[in-house]
Amino acid sequence: PEGDTAPRPAATSVDERFTRFDRHPGYQQLKMMREGGKRLGIPDPFFKVHESTAGATTVIGGRECINFASYNYLGLAHHPRVIQAGIDALERYGSSVSASRPVSGERPIHHELERAIAETYEVEAAVAFVSGHATNVSTLGYLLGPKDLLLHDEYIHNSTVVGAQLSGARRMSFSHNDPVALETLLARHRRQFERVIVVIEGLYSMDGDAPDLKRFVEIKQRHQAWLMVDEAHSFAVMGDRGLGLREYCDVASTDVDIWMGTLSKTLSGCGGYIAGCRELVEMLRYFAPGFLYSVGMPAQVAGPSLAALQVMKDEPERLKRLHDISRYFLEQARLKGFDIGESIGVAVVPIIVGSSVLAAGLSDALLQHDINVQPILHPAVPEKSARLRFFLNCDHTREQIDQTLEVLETEWKARAS
Ligand code: PMP
Numbered sequence: 536p537e538g539d540t541a542p543r544p545a546a547t548s549v550d551e552r553f554t555r556f557d558r559h560p561g562y563q564q565l566k567m568m569r570e571g572g573k574r575l576g577i578p579d580p581f582f583k584v585h586e587s588t589a590g591a592t593t594v595i596g597g598r599e600c601i602n603f604a605s606y607n608y609l610g611l612a613h614h615p616r617v618i619q620a621g622i623d624a625l626e627r628y629g630s631s632v633s634a635s636r637p638v639s640g641e642r643p644i645h646h647e648l649e650r651a652i653a654e655t656y657e658v659e660a661a662v663a664f665v666s667g668h669a670t671n672v673s674t675l676g677y678l679l680g681p682k683d684l685l686l687h688d689e690y691i692h693n694s695t696v697v698g699a700q701l702s703g704a705r706r707m708s709f710s711h712n713d714p715v716a717l718e719t720l721l722a723r724h725r726r727q728f729e730r731v732i733v734v735i736e737g738l739y740s741m742d743g744d745a746p747d748l749k750r751f752v753e754i755k756q757r758h759q760a761w762l763m764v765d766e767a768h769s770f771a772v773m774g775d776r777g778l779g780l781r782e783y784c785d786v787a788s789t790d791v792d793i794w795m796g797t798l799s800k801t802l803s804g805c806g807g808y809i810a811g812c813r814e815l816v817e818m819l820r821y822f823a824p825g826f827l828y829s830v831g832m833p834a835q836v837a838g839p840s841l842a843a844l845q846v847m848k849d850e851p852e853r854l855k856r857l858h859d860i861s862r863y864f865l866e867q868a869r870l871k872g873f874d875i876g877e878s879i880g881v882a883v884v885p886i887i888v889g890s891s892v893l894a895a896g897l898s899d900a901l902l903q904h905d906i907n908v909q910p911i912l913h914p915a916v917p918e919k920s921a922r923l924r925f926f927l928n929c930d931h932t933r934e935q936i937d938q939t940l941e942v943l944e945t946e947w948k949a950r951a952s
Contacts, residue, residue: 572895575892575895575896577892577895577896577899578899580895580898580899580909580910580912583595583907584596585602585605588607588612588613589602589604589605589607589612590602590605590607590610590612590613590928590930591610591928591929591930591931591932591935592930593605593907595902595907598905599905600902600905600906600907601905601906601907601931601935601938601939602907602928603906603907603908603909603924603925603926603927603928603931603939604907604908604909604924604926605926605928606740606768606799606800606801606882606926607800607801607803607928608771608772608800608801608857608882608926608927608928608929609771609772609801609843609846609847609853609854609857609928609929610853610928610929610930611801611802611803611843611846611847611853612803612839612843614803614842614843614846616842616845616846617803617839617842617843617846618839619842620838620839620841620842621835621836621838621839621842622835623838624644624834624835624837624838624839625834625835625838627834628642628644628834628835629834630833630835631830631833632830632831632832632833632834633830634830634831635826635827635828635829635830635831636820636826636831637820637821637827640830640831641831642831642834642837644834644837644838644841645663645831645832645837647837647841648663648837648840648841648844649661649662649663649808651841651844651845652796652808652810652844653810655778655844656778656788656794656810657788657789658788658789658794658810658811658812659811659812659813659816660810660811660812660813660815660816660817661808661809661810661811661816662808662809662816662819662820662823662826663798663806663807663808663832663837663840664806664807664808664809664823664825664826664829664832665805665806665825665829665830665831665832665836666805666806666807666825667694667767667796667797667798667799667805667806667807668693668694668697668807669694669807669825669829670694670795670797670806670807670808670809670825671692671694671695671697671698671765671795671807672694672697672698672701672825673698673819673823673824673825673826674698674793674795674809674819674823675695675698675699675701675702675704675732675734675763676698676701676702676823676824677702677818677819677822677823677824678702678730678732679699679702679703679704679730679732680702680703680704681702681703681704682704682728682729682730683702683704683705683728683729683730683731683732684704684705684706684707684724684725684727684728684730684731684732685698685699685702685704685705685706685707685731685732685734686706686707686708686709686717686720686721686731686732686733686734686760687699687706687707687708687709687733687734687735688708688709688711688712688734688735688736688739688746689708689709689710689711690711690736690739690741690742691708691734691735691736691765692736692740692765692767694765695734695765705728707720707724711739711742711744712739712744712745712746712747712877714746714747714750714751714754717733717751717754718754718757718758721733721754721755721757721758721760722758725758725759725760730761731758731759731760731761732760732761732762732763732792732793733751733754733755733760733761733762733763734763734764734765735751735762735763735764735765736764736765736766736767736768736769737764737765737766737767737768737769737770737773737779737780737783738766738768738769738772738773738780738881738882738883739768739883740767740768740883740924741885741911741915741916741922741924742876742877742878742883742885743875743876743877743878743879743880743881743882743883743884743885744876744877744878744879745769745773745780745783745784745879745881746780747784748764748780748781748783748784748786748791749784749785749786752786752790752791755792756790761792761793762790762791762792762793763791763792763793763794763795764780764791764793764794764795765795765796766779766780766794766795766796767795767796767797767799767800767807768800768882768883769783769796770794770796770800770801770802771800771801771802771843771844771847772800772801772854772857772881772882773881773882775851775854775855775858776848776851776854777801777847777848777851777854779794779796783881791811792811792812792815793809793810793811793815794809794810794811795807795808795809795810796808796810798836798840801843801847802840802843802844803839803840803843804836804837804839804840804843805836806832806836806837806840853929854929856929856930857881857882857927857928857929858881860927860928860929860931860932860933860936861880861881861882861883861884861927862880863933863936864880864884864925864927864931864936865878865880865884866880867936867937867940868884868886868940871940871944873886873887873940873943874886874887874888875887876920876922882926882927883924883925883926883927884925884927885911885922885923885924885925886922886923886925886943887920887921887922888921888922888923888947889919889920889921890918890919890921891910891912891913891918891921893921893947893950894910894911894912894921894922894923895910895912896950897910897923897943897946897947897950898910898923900942900946901923901939901942901943901946904942906938906939906942908923908924908925908939909923909924910922910923910924911923911924923943
């Protein structure tokens, strides 16, 4: 064949910065982080291996620890009914649905889960994706295009930003929890775009604070934009019945155009959902890329999430305990003079320590006392607001919290002197 004898183009010569993974800026950053940690004698705070279920307590390195690093807020990931639902679904449907949902991956348990989510939200329909991150990426990437605008809180989760990038829409952020800043942007830019979507979260997982939903609803209505609320950390957490931000702020569910949430937090599975009107959900089921081109959710994930939602309703004392213990943590942290930022004291409370080195050092010191709490370091948050981030759990006791804050105070003082 001609190809065998035809002269080949000259080989390409490229600087090795562009061919070697160890010259990639990401790897360079990782190396610097590790060397910095080593110099300061602070072990890598990431990828700690938990050898048991992770609720109010966990096992790390063979030792039982008080645990503040898992978002299993109602302790349902190890609830007997939730586990049994996983076993039943696995036995009934097997370990994989072996196809994407539109093309033979559909199982009754998907419908049961989606119906239960839609009913809980009091909206027409819901659809469940295999990943929470992919839910935002796919939904926003699909719904918006280059003539559209996405406005989001400056602290919005990465999945919304990536979804905006995929869509090609213009993207602007407004200052955290600031409806006035949002309205300024809408007044200035709304007319230049076709669709405009505003994305906020129900409970911000780094800060434990929440938006004033009523004001956001009023503003999006005035400027004819869609409002999407990411309830990853607020659904099944906020409100006396666990109905999320709408219950907490007393807003009708239909005042929000797109409810998004994850199955990975209180609902004790893995995946995400969109809940809203029938047209929205139908469209996503047929066309959203992360749904259409991805395998259907395994039944042993859907089953436990459905059971977790039911247990939340059947055992309302869990929510009450979560709210009570969160408030107790907030109050005690305040009494000790810790900076807890703007946390409202529901499930997530940060203690801002002011530098990444101190946050990592304190987290390591706490672990020596069998207390596991994740440090949140720059660049996840600005350097001066590096923090320890506490996820509360309905099974935490006051004694565990007293002990934790005591140890933290002592270790912090030791470093200050
Ligand atoms: N949205 C928010 C606000 C989140 O915090 C997260 C991750 N915790 C996600 C989306 C992605 O969800 P998942 O981890 O379930 O993929």
